[in-house]
Amino acid sequence: xxxxxxxxxxxxxxxxxxxxxxxxxxxxxxxxxxxxxxxxxxxxxxxxxxxxxxxxxxxxxxxxxxxxxxxxxxxxxxxxxxxxxxxxxxxxxxxxxxxxxxxxxxxxxxxx
Amino acid sequence: xxxxxxxxxxxxxxxxxxxxxxxxxxxxxxxxxxxxxxxxxxxxxxxxxxxxxxxxxxxxxxxxxxxxxxxxxxxxxxxxxxxxxxxxxxxxxxxxxxxxxxxxxxxxxxxxx
Numbered sequence: 001x002x003x004x005x006x007x008x009x010x011x012x013x014x015x016x017x018x019x020x021x022x023x024x025x026x027x028x029x030x031x032x033x034x035x036x037x038x039x040x041x042x043x044x045x046x047x048x049x050x051x052x053x054x055x056x057x058x059x060x061x062x063x064x065x066x067x068x069x070x071x072x073x074x075x076x077x078x079x080x081x082x083x084x085x086x087x088x089x090x091x092x093x094x095x096x097x098x099x100x101x102x103x104x105x106x107x108x109x110x111x112x
Numbered sequence: 113x114x115x116x117x118x119x120x121x122x123x124x125x126x127x128x129x130x131x132x133x134x135x136x137x138x139x140x141x142x143x144x145x146x147x148x149x150x151x152x153x154x155x156x157x158x159x160x161x162x163x164x165x166x167x168x169x170x171x172x173x174x175x176x177x178x179x180x181x182x183x184x185x186x187x188x189x190x191x192x193x194x195x196x197x198x199x200x201x202x203x204x205x206x207x208x209x210x211x212x213x214x215x216x217x218x219x220x221x222x223x224x225x
Contacts, residue, residue, distance in 0.1 A: 033213065042202060043155070045213035088155065098209065099168040100145075104154040 002027060004091045006103025014111050019076040021106035023089035030094045032072045034063060037105070038085040046074075046087075076108075084110055114139065116217035118203050124223045130191040133220045137184050137205030143167075144186040145214065146178060147202040155202070161186055162209040190222075198224045 006023045013019050023032065031050045035043040047056055049065035049072060056063045060083075062075045072091075076083055086107045090100040117136040125131050137144050145168075146158040157170035161180035178188040184205075190197055200221050204214035 035214075042216040042218055043204075043214075044216070048213065097168055099157065099160065100214070102155045102157070 002091070002093050002096055002101050004089060004101050004103040006089055006106060008106055009104065010107045010109060012109045012111050013079050015081060016078050019079050019083070019108050020073055021087050021089075022071065022073050023091070023103050024071045025091050026070070027093065028069045029072075029091045030069075030098065031092050032065060033090045033092075033100065034072075034074055035088045035090065036085050037088065041085075043088060079108065079110060081110055084108055116203060116205050116215050118201075118217035118220050120220060121218060122221045122223075124225060125193050126225050127193055127195060129193050130189060131193060131222060132187055132189045133201055133203075133222075135186045135188075135203030135205075135217060137186070137203075138215055141205035141207055141215070142184050143206045143209045144180055144184065145204045145206075146186070146188050147204065148172075149200045149202055149219070150198075158188065158201075160209065167209050193224045195224050198222060 004023050004025050033048045034046040037043045047063050052069050053067045054065040060077045064073045086105040088105045089103040092098045092100050119134045143162045145160040148156045159166055159178050160168040164180045175191045180186045200219045202216050202219045204216045206214050
């Protein structure tokens with residue numbers, strides 16, 4: 001079945017450094033969504049990417065969808081303590097009835 | 113408008129018992145999905161309901177079941193509980209199947225002793 005591979009599992013950064021997480025699928029996605037889960041919280045929707053090569057920005061967050069629609073990334077510039085949490089991608093395929101398949105998540109940890 | 117409401121928030125059961133969790137979606141949302149989240153396992157999809165019909169099902173044993181009512185509220189049931197069923201169970205609603213973002217509830221944290 002379809003899978004979404006997300007790396008890295010953890011990323012430790014100093015406050016002010018950048019953070020990037022990557023998601024890959026072996027087959028072409030219909031769309032991909034990104035969520036953030038704060039410690040002790042529930043996932044919260046960040047964005048959905050649909051078009052090939054799409055790039056969207058939300059303040060310090062930049063989301064990209066690959067040209068082949070098989071990979072996606074989330075980049076955070078100059079991390080802040082409020083960015084701490086786990087970032088998940090979730091991909092959907094038309095031939096899987098658009099059921100979302102989730103990546104394992106990348107936990108962003110700010111070094112003290 | 114009110115968000116997704118899950119009850120109970122916390123519960124403790126013993127092995128062999130059964131449990132029923134409830135989810136009230138956002139008003140107007142007709143699709144409800146259920147997920148199991150354990151440390152290190154991410155979000156594991158259980159099932160999705162739309163218009164009272166199960167549309168998608170994850171790879172869980174038959175002990176896990178669910179249903180959706182005509183008002184879009186959903187319940188999931190786990191029978192013959194095992195220690196490994198201890199997890200956070202999250203419900204998410206969306207306008208329709210496969211459409212747009214998911215809105216998650218706070219979750220029901222189940223501990224099986």
